Amino acid sequence: MHPAFSVVFFTTATGAGYGLLALLGLLGGLGFIPADFWLGLVGMALAFGLIVAGLLSSTGHLGRPERAWRAFSQWRSAWLSREGVASVVTFIPACIFGIGWVFLGKSGGWVAVAGLLAAAGAVTTVCTTGMIYASLKPIAQWHSRYTLPAYLIFAGMTGSVLTNALLQAFKQGSTAMLIGTLLATLAGWGWKLTTWRYNDRLEIPTTANTATGLAGGTVRSIEWPHTEENYLLKEMGFRIARKHSAKLRRITQAMAFAAPSVLLAVTFALPWPFAAIVSVAAAISQLAGILVERWLFFAEAKHTVMLYYGRE
Structure with a gap:
């Protein structure tokens, strides 16, 4: 598949943004992270910024981005539409949580409920x-x-590596958060290796x-279906050399x-x-690496429609 940067950035940014939002809603709402104004403001701004930037980036891959709003109407059958609906609905409890936790300096009670709902969303x-x-x-x-x-x-x-970097920057870091972030990174590494092995x-x-x-023999095309490059070949016929994939x-x-x-x-x-500087470096490295991983996620995928063009 063609690894369009708009979609690569979308899946990376929204994943990190929603991961950060979920942890802030859960830990902040329940009081595990103190209701500090600047910590909360920077954290919520970062989460919302990543989410919004990712969602806006996703429209760049559309033929008519101004019609993106129409996708919301197909929520009964399309996961893309359900994603749009879920993303908008999540903003409601997230904003309520942000008001209570950041601006009112509260946790627990209705702030905790809003935080949990934001995390669930x-x-x-x-x-x-x-x-x-x-x-x-087909893929x-x-x-x-x-x-x-x-x-x-x-x-x-x-989300956890961003949360850890945020807490370390504001002198709120903890051993439990560090351990959780390290375990999450190792779990992601193991899952990626398992996925590559399976594929x-x-x-x-x-x-x-x-x-x-x-049945019998080998079916092959004696003539190309098209005389020049078309949309399907561009979007679904992208191929990456094995040596580049390995690198x-x-x-x-x-x-x-x-x-x-x-x-x-x-x-x-x-x-x-120094702990804050190193934690921020870990977050930057990981997000950059996930961008490469997302690019490979699309580039290594093979659509069965390419059989029509004589490609196995």
Whole structure:
């Protein structure tokens, strides 16, 4: 599939934004993170900024971005529409939580309820985003049991690394948060390796023979369906060389998982402000690595429509 940067950025930014929002709503609402004005303001602004930037970026891949609002009407059947509805609904409790926690300096009570609802909305929205891809049967690499959990795990991983960096910057860091962030990063690394292993061994059952229903021999096209490049070839016929794929996988592992894990482990032994600097570096490295991982997520996917063009 064609890895358009607008969609790559969308899935990375919204995942991190909703992960951060969920943790702030949960930990802030229940009082595990103190109701500090500047900490809360920066945290909520960062979460909202990532979410809004990601959602706006997603419209860049549309042929008519000004008609994006129409997608909301198809929520009964389309995961893309459900994602749009869930993202808008989530803003309601998130704003209520932000008012109570940031501007009124409160936690517990109705602030906790709003925070929990915001966290639930964030998780629901990430689920709908994952289902956009997991529900596509023509793309075997996405239509698997690994896709939806990956979106949830990566949202929790990037959200926790941002939360940890935020807390460290405001001298509110804790050993529990550091441990949780490190474990989330290791879980994301393990899940990504498992997914790659599954996709590399995946045998796609559909061939030109099964698609046409012609048994015996090998079905092949004697003439190209089109004489020039078209939309399907551009969007669904993108191919990446195996050597480039292997190199980008190593970059992903180094930037998204290995470097943040080392930096987070080092943070345990560092005083402030060095712990804050290293934590921010871990967050930057991880988000950059996830951008590469998302690019590969699209580039390595193969759409069965390409059988029509004689590509296995």
